[in-house]
Amino acid sequence: MTPLRNDTLLRALLCEPTDYTPIWLMRQAGRYLPEYNATRARAGSFLALAKSPALATEVTLQPLERFALDAAILFSDILTVPDAMGLGLSFTAGEGPRFERPLRDEAAIRALAAPDPGAELRYVLDAVREIRRALDGRVPLIGFSGSPYTLACYMVEGSGSADWRTVKTMLYARPDLLRRILEVNTRAVTDYLNAQIEAGAQAVMIFDTWGGSLGHRAYEQFSLAYMREVVAGLTKVNEGRRIPSIIFTKGGGQWLEAIASSGCDAVGLDWTTDAGQARRRVGDRVALQGNLDPLALFAPPDSVREEARRVLEGFGTAPGHVFNLGHGIAQQTPVESVAALVDEVLTYSKRMRQS
């Protein structure tokens, strides 16, 4: 493999000093980019795009052509794992993901098994390899997976939900069944992330999108405990470099200390958490990633720059900050806002280190 020319992200994730604050954006390859929409139209559907290594590579690199981002993130979906378990994933226009065979009876839950990433998820690993070749050492590639609990949400509910009533009913009424699903998911996520690392992912992130819908105690028992197990099972070094791991629980700001003690290298923060307080709460135990409100990008470029400076100042200049949004970038985000943001983070974070 070509040596990595820009390792700013990897160093920041390991709390090592960097010349500036690295930046990447959750969902940076996405519908706010006209070129993404063109490729998606060619693919025919979101799933066809995600399942084609060539097209996934194409869209993964698109934002890097426009903006000086410090990382690429694999273009894929968190639900490829339950899809590979045979639950039958589809995306309906405007309504989001849907599983044809959600986990509703005990027999189906007992029969659930972790997929072999090299077989059922081969297309993802092919994409990782192809993206690494295309990146050619430009910036590191981040691999990712949904968290065991977040995957279970969709697997039991069968789709998104405002209150996750079905999966939470299982949690309170039949915790044994939910635990069985989470154990399988933990195995599946660990294997999947390790396969991505082996294929070339240089950092990995666990998206716990729905852990924040749990009560504080249920979060610890049904989401964080399993993420801790995933992190413990991850390949720590590949190609002679440490592979940093990031945990992001949307709505998890109250549980920051617990997440920071999970064994991960970095914690993702959504926009509701005060950066300065977060830094004080976890000290230098972990790096922090975040946390501009994605909606702040709907303001004029000058306001975007101002909000970006505020986030940078909140985190301060101690090593261990990766700039990101507090959630995925929204579909209608103006491209010029993203350009202003990326430019401001680079120039202002350099200046902060000099003064």
Next chain:
Amino acid sequence: MTPLRNDTLLRALLCEPTDYTPIWLMRQAGRYLPEYNATRARAGSFLALAKSPALATEVTLQPLERFALDAAILFSDILTVPDAMGLGLSFTAGEGPRFERPLRDEAAIRALAAPDPGAELRYVLDAVREIRRALDGRVPLIGFSGSPYTLACYMVEGSGSADWRTVKTMLYARPDLLRRILEVNTRAVTDYLNAQIEAGAQAVMIFDTWGGSLGHRAYEQFSLAYMREVVAGLTKVNEGRRIPSIIFTKGGGQWLEAIASSGCDAVGLDWTTDAGQARRRVGDRVALQGNLDPLALFAPPDSVREEARRVLEGFGTAPGHVFNLGHGIAQQTPVESVAALVDEVLTYSKRMRQS
């Protein structure tokens, strides 16, 4: 007025000692009750029900006939206020509230004015008076309003939203316009709550359902600052008794200290906040209200009782806890779960005080 026979709620809200932990449930008069559905069917629509003082009284009292609750809460909707401002409220089946004339242009925003509660919201005050007569001193009546920011969310967006893009775009791009709306709303909410107090409400609650979608700094500036102003303007004593005020920001657990310093008597907590930690964070500055996960009621009665005991133990026996759910009760909640909950809170909280 008949003297109040059960003032446990009012005393707990003021951090005075009580023999047991009082309980009421957000949305306790609602669709999980067959008798509510029957009354609503008779009314023809949700709005017709909310606008009829006689029917609103009927449904307000229904849960008290089934369960030993320590408060009644006015049956109404937070959106009656913008409706009275002329925005044209309607409810579409399955889709929630919608405004015919959302605030999208500067002229409409400049023309916005606080309604006169005695005129446009007369039906609410009539309901308060009729409920007080029907209660006849049994338990106190809680009045309520949406927070200035939460009302603005619906007024600008025109309906519910997953990310509140329109109102947050205004916040970041035209904060002056949003502030103008919030100033009018602050006047409107203060007048409305004071009119409810004058009509007989014995405690008031501000529902800040969407403040939790804001960044930490925006929350302070665009939601909490205005709620502080509302609280400062509230009538403090009526019928010779202190009128406690409660602020509930869903998703506001990270900002608990700031909310507790707003001047309110009690802070509502959703189910993501650890009760013991919350108590330590605010000490005896305010009472706390909450915070069972509403979905915990979908478990069998024994598990419901166990979860209820856990919440009670989390808050402890120091004065100043009102038991509630962490959010409104869900439509399909089994009635027997509510019965088990209310019974357990009474008996177990008594026992805790004895040991």
